[in-house]
Amino acid sequence: MRVVAKFGGTSLGSGDRIERAADSVANAVAAGHEIAVVASAMGSTTDDLLEDITFETNDEDRAEIVSMGERTSVRMLKAALAVRDIDAVFLEPGHPDWPVITNEVGEVDIEETRRRAAALADRLDGVVPIVTGFLAEDHAGNVTTLGRGGSDTTAVMLGNYMNADEVVIVTDVEGVMTGDPRVVEGARNVGRITVDELRNLSFRGAEVVAPSALSYKDENLVVRVVHYQHGDLLRGGTQIEGQFESLIDMRETPLACLTVAGRAIRNRPGILSELADALREDSINIDAVASGMDSVTFYVDVDVAERAEALLHERVVSDEALSSVSVADPIAVIRVTGGELPNQSGVIQEIISPLAESGINIIDLITSATSVAVFVEWEDRESALRIVQQRFD
Numbered sequence: 001m002r003v004v005a006k007f008g009g010t011s012l013g014s015g016d017r018i019e020r021a022a023d024s025v026a027n028a029v030a031a032g033h034e035i036a037v038v039a040s041a042m043g044s045t046t047d048d049l050l051e052d053i054t055f056e057t058n059d060e061d062r063a064e065i066v067s068m069g070e071r072t073s074v075r076m077l078k079a080a081l082a083v084r085d086i087d088a089v090f091l092e093p094g095h096p097d098w099p100v101i102t103n104e105v106g107e108v109d110i111e112e113t114r115r116r117a118a119a120l121a122d123r124l125d126g127v128v129p130i131v132t133g134f135l136a137e138d139h140a141g142n143v144t145t146l147g148r149g150g151s152d153t154t155a156v157m158l159g160n161y162m163n164a165d166e167v168v169i170v171t172d173v174e175g176v177m178t179g180d181p182r183v184v185e186g187a188r189n190v191g192r193i194t195v196d197e198l199r200n201l202s203f204r205g206a207e208v209v210a211p212s213a214l215s216y217k218d219e220n221l222v223v224r225v226v227h228y229q230h231g232d233l234l235r236g237g238t239q240i241e242g243q244f245e246s247l248i249d250m251r252e253t254p255l256a257c258l259t260v261a262g263r264a265i266r267n268r269p270g271i272l273s274e275l276a277d278a279l280r281e282d283s284i285n286i287d288a289v290a291s292g293m294d295s296v297t298f299y300v301d302v303d304v305a306e307r308a309e310a311l312l313h314e315r316v317v318s319d320e321a322l323s324s325v326s327v328a329d330p331i332a333v334i335r336v337t338g339g340e341l342p343n344q345s346g347v348i349q350e351i352i353s354p355l356a357e358s359g360i361n362i363i364d365l366i367t368s369a370t371s372v373a374v375f376v377e378w379e380d381r382e383s384a385l386r387i388v389q390q391r392f393d
Ligand SMILES: Nc1ncnc2c1ncn2[C@@H]1O[C@H](COP(=O)(O)OP(=O)(O)O)[C@@H](O)[C@H]1O
Pocket: 007, 008, 009, 010, 011, 040, 170, 171, 172, 173, 175, 176, 177, 178, 179, 180, 181, 182, 201, 205, 206, 207, 208, 209
């Protein structure tokens, strides 16, 4: 069997755990399986590195710094496998055989990654590649990342493109549990779960598998979550079933909508950036922006709404062309991305018509090349989510 085994930060959190990880890989190799390993940064290394970047950096430097977590892990695992007589090589961005490539907009270059992953699969005979999870390389050879939790994505993506039989996500829980065992008492392994169910859980905070990873799962690829203590990569845990079709993401926490009205908005260059700049001064993240003829609307986290309102108000009173700022909350946003979304004519209509038929008021609709974001009242979020999900079932 061909297996991609991903060791999460928790399963590589100490020397002992690295030894266990190496033992489990060595056992699987001894049993005659072809194994490729994906390694995360040890323990909380990524968080620690990010926390220590207290100074201004550009994206390239940031990615280089943060990459050191995974780069260390693959060296650790390679050394631990070498003493077990396993022929292993580590792959990191910059290596000639490196597989994961991102494009100009930071997304996975599927065609190139698929090609490189297939080449990697062809070299599996007798050698265990240990790939840095989470990291990628752009066309110019710079290090990029796949976003937090990105090692799961590396693993499921490579599993798919390397034509593996199984992807095993090794972590510090028995599998996908009935609740977060760090929070609830008596959580137990669900045994089997569909991609769609898990997608909902992972969007709402179950970190056990990163939601972006699930988009790479196809019907034939077995994905399993197992505890690092088992020692046996190929049994137990939770099996994730089914196939990813499209990605529907509901933001976990409510948004506030701040609308600035003013005659100048339609014809004064730079007004949007002036207003956004006011929010940036206080590091307020803008989740989305919608602009009209006489108004512009910013969506920000509800927790920072008061601060945002005060900052925008300062601009309103100092600028004659702006008349007023108003706030509405709480607001939910449902985003549909991925799949064949951009290629389907009429898809927006198909998303919003059933919402209107159910009496759900759409506060805003923001579309981009690859996504549709529907903003609704917070209390309508569950029914709106169900309705949007039905479209993609
Ligand atoms: N429903 C759930 N089932 C299992 N684990 C969960 C669930 N919800 C949240 N978790 C948390 O996910 C954690 C595993 O994810 P993470 O810390 O990212 O692991 P890793 O470092 O192995 O990637 C568990 O320790 C657990 O606290």
